[in-house]
Amino acid sequence: MANKKNAFYAQSGGVTAVINASACGVIETARKHGDQIGKVYAGRNGIIGALTEDLIDTSLESSEDIAALRHTPSGGFGSCRYKLKSLEKNRREYERLIEVFKAHNIGYFFYNGGGDSADTCYKVSQLSEAMGFPIQAIHVPKTVDNDLPITDNCPGFGSVAKYIAVSTLEASFDVRSMAKTSTKVFVLEVMGRHAGWIAAAGGLAEQRGIPVVILFPEIEFDQAKFLAKVKDNVQKHGFCTVVVSEGCHWPDGRFLAEQGTRDAFGHAQLGGAAPVVANMVKEAFGYKFHWAVADYLQRAARHLASRSDVEQAYAMGKAAVEFALAGDNAVMPAVVRKSSSPYVWEVGKADLANVANVEKFMPRDFITEDGFGITGKCREYLVPLIEGEDYPPYEGGLPRYVTLKNVAIEKKLPAFEI
Amino acid sequence: MANKKNAFYAQSGGVTAVINASACGVIETARKHGDQIGKVYAGRNGIIGALTEDLIDTSLESSEDIAALRHTPSGGFGSCRYKLKSLEKNRREYERLIEVFKAHNIGYFFYNGGGDSADTCYKVSQLSEAMGFPIQAIHVPKTVDNDLPITDNCPGFGSVAKYIAVSTLEASFDVRSMAKTSTKVFVLEVMGRHAGWIAAAGGLAEQRGIPVVILFPEIEFDQAKFLAKVKDNVQKHGFCTVVVSEGCHWPDGRFLAEQGTRDAFGHAQLGGAAPVVANMVKEAFGYKFHWAVADYLQRAARHLASRSDVEQAYAMGKAAVEFALAGDNAVMPAVVRKSSSPYVWEVGKADLANVANVEKFMPRDFITEDGFGITGKCREYLVPLIEGEDYPPYEGGLPRYVTLKNVAIEKKLPAFEI
Secondary structure, rough: OOOOOOEEEEOOOOOOOOOHHHHHHHHHHHHHHHOOOEEEEOOOOOOHHHHOEEEEEEHOHHHHHHHHHHHOOOOOOOOOOOOOOOOOOHHHHHHHHHEEEEEEEEEEEEEEEOOOHHHHHHHHHHHHHHOOOOOOEEEOOOOOOOOOOOOOOOOOHHHHHHHHHHHHHHHHHHHHHHHOOOEEEEEEEEOOOOOOHHHHHHHHHHHHHHEHHHHHHOOOOEEEHHHHHHOOOOOHHEEEEEEEEEEEEOOOEOOOOOOOOOOOOOOOOOOHHHHHHHHHHHHHHHHOEEEEEOOEEEEEEEOOOOOHHHHHHHHHHHHHHHHOHHHHHHEEEEEEEEEEEOEEEEEEEEEEEHHOOOOOOHHHHHHHHOOOEEOOHOOOOOOHHHHHHOOEEEOEEOOOOOOOOOOOOOOOOOOOOO | OOEEEEEEEEEEEOOOOOOHHHHHHHHHHHHHHHOOOEEEEOOOHHHHHHHHOOOEEHOOHHHHHHHHHHHHOOOOOOOOOOOOOOOOOOHHHHHHHHHHHOOOOEEEEEEEEEEEHHHHHHHHHHHHHHHHOOEEEEEOOOOOOOOOOOOOOOOOHHHHHHHHHHHHHHEEEEEHOOOOOOOOOEEEEEEEOOOOOHHHHHHHHHOOOEEOOOOOOOOOOOOHHHHHHHHHHHHHOOOEEEEOOOOOOOOOOOOOOOOEEOOOOOOOOOOHHHHHHHHHHHHOOOOOEEEEEOOOOHOOOOOOOEHHHHHHHHHHHHHHHHHHHHOOEEEEEEEEEEEOEEEEEEEEEEHHHHHHHOOOOOOOHHHHHOOOEOHHHHHHHHHHHHEOOOOEEEOOOEOOOOOOOOEEEOOOOOOOOO
């Protein structure tokens, strides 16, 4: 190709254990098609890198380091929480993006993120056409929350789900062996502000005989019913595990975590939902308890990634480049499930117009009637997503994760205030 | 042997990812010496099982299930937090133990625990002799706290240390990629009420370029110095990770976790040290933060066990039986380090008289002068303990951990109130 275009890739929002596997898929596939795609520039700290013209030249990274992205958690080029406003409110930012792309001969825009970034991606594609410098914008799905529509699941979710399922199982075995004289209730707080997919994964420990009570964001918290359920489990099994989603809330919408706690000086105290739930159980029954808040540990746990998840994350990155080469625009590769057992999936394609700003919650029939557990249908959905292990290489007891050189190319445009 | 004796095995105190590997070592080795040792009875829920004559017949477990203990976390027979009082205060309990051992022809007492159980073990050996039914009492070391004397390290610690080192690394990579617009400080709370060994393991992430500030229980908390250190790291690296031991305390002895927080109803609230530290940083500098409390996840994380740890846990159980067969009494197998690099260790033997009630803290020269980090000497000590992986088998995405049948033998004695 006489004037082959360069590509731009950026990571958006909260990172995951496998978002770098998607980056690896994008870059390795682009390198294979060096006759059609020039350089892949990555935005330092996501879209901010594009706005500020801080573009990382990924061609300076060795093929070994790019390959190592596949087993490295976090965002290798940096990510950001920066949502572009609507076109009406801030056309200036969209135009700046296109100016930067034009200045560096970028014809492909690969944006790796969740719902918000799908929306941005869609708008860039529309506006670039209107501005006479058409960009092929392809969204690469990523979110631990598993809340994107159309795709059967989202890269990033399977590994969190595996981490939560395994951790719930392990901690429950621990509690079970201590319950006679000590801890009877263990509470694990997990991510998921709006959707309970991650919390649901804790329910997989039930297959191994663990009594698990799940508090979903989709189900309004009913304290009396919850306490009765915990008591029943402790009486029946001697112990009980509770998995509480950070998004669990009272009927009036207040999160459990906002308990109005104040420190000795009267300052409002930010706590988690787990200690609130644990104290509730303690006050009602006097049971000894332990609680954990997994927080970033859960989404960064590449050491326990799901093999399906890693493969899909890579495949989404690879497909994004292939779609671009095939002339697609304003689309997103998606996971299409053909069968759960054996697990068979393939890469599909979704129109960004249908993806942007739609959140996918747990279907009611994935949650048991009493609201505290997962159904067989949910298990059938979840198990394939956590199947298989994909261990990183280790050195000196620690995983060999890569830190890239991340050298920026020279700027060509005036500075831009964000 | 005409009248070969049976053995009793019990798990004591908080369980670990590898205490069952020691159980496996005891039982498999005893089975190999069936000509000298009769049955191995396990106490259901630790020493309580001996006091209440609730003895599990491990001979009813298949060799596959006993082998699976090696990769199963928690206490397979149940553990308990039940400290026998001093001989003077409660001679009755010690005598009961010996009566139960006598009734079931038990000549070997293998007690798998920390400092307290080493003490109990020692007393049983002494008293049994006085009572004319000599028991060979062998202590099998176990504690995530790594605070037993004489032994170079304690089975259970290496795996927690690996979990904390890897989790600190992974979460720090995550924060590093978010720091531009979002989280700048990540706080991880770890176990260790008195000794900072577990917290120290978080410092191993520094080898991979992560700025880590450690709050040890051995060092009095100095808020101003701590905040300055965090600020310095954020300014230099853009982010900072804090690993805080649950035992971190103010100069007056109050734990950081006891912050006098009260909920909306004025009830004292049990919180962790992590949210206290995180809020402190937020108030001082306004940095966005995230915090995690690993709690049971850290000590149950068999999925990430250290290979050295698993091997040593098994070896301690095996050696305990071999010591018993060689006629030893009131001893504990210990890990003797011959060399750190390459790591070479062998099984030694400690007198219980020297083990009981001695706690081993972090030496001051393992902690940097400013009190917030680990020294090269500490790293040299820690690295071999987290080296090597020992993954459990998986099925359907979850580890295949074993739950034993745990069938009790018939009781012969009157009931005993504990």
